[in-house]
Amino acid sequence: MMSSSILEIIQSSKAIWMKRSVTPKNRDLILTGILNSYGGVYTDDKWFMHMTLQYLCCYGLSTYVEMVEALSTYQWKPFSLRFAKVICNYGGVGFGSNSIIVLLDDESQNEMLDFVEQIEKYLENQGFVIHRKRKDQEHFHSTLGTVSSDYPMEKALAQVNEIVPIFNNKPMIISSFFIPFPPYVFHANSTT
Secondary structure, eight states, X not given: OOOHHHHHHHHHTOEEEEEOOOTTTOHHHHHHHHHHTTSOOBOOOSSOOEEEEEEOTTSOHHHHHHHHHHHTTOOOOOEEEOEEEEEEEOOOSSTTOEEEEEEEOHHHHHHXXXXXXXXXXXXXXXXXOXXXXXXXXXXXXXXXXXXXXXXXXXXXXXXXXXXXXXXXXXXXXXOEEEETTTTEEEEOSOOO
16 A cells, blocks of 8 residues: 555646756756846746646646656657746746746747657557647646746846857757656667
């Protein structure tokens, strides 16, 4: 029998994540360093920055585990992504109500959506029902942090968006994705 705290971790971690590249010069630290220089940025991401491919939170535990097992035989090739810009996802007034997120460019958004649709089709072919397709959810993004409504958003975003094009000189190569619980890493078949 699992403890309730382990079940809570499972319930909150039912997603497929793509671990973001950390080259060149650790993009995450550069972006969040600029944002933190204004103070008041909070992130609860204790592992690392990530981008969610698909949310699997609408399934019972046994179905979720079966989906993870089915994905272990999924075959795919690496692909590359580029950032577009950092924006504020306004959520209201108060602390933690506004998120600072980095978006992919249009081409990368389409590439990610194609990739996730292939995963969804694969799971459907394995007999699973996809309750909510990723195309019906928000754009692919990575949350850099949350801030209060009095954070100097315009100033911070202007500064951090000057840096974003530098990263696009070397796109992120995606060669693995993972599911945080139970922890499982899915690697591309080929690096070519």
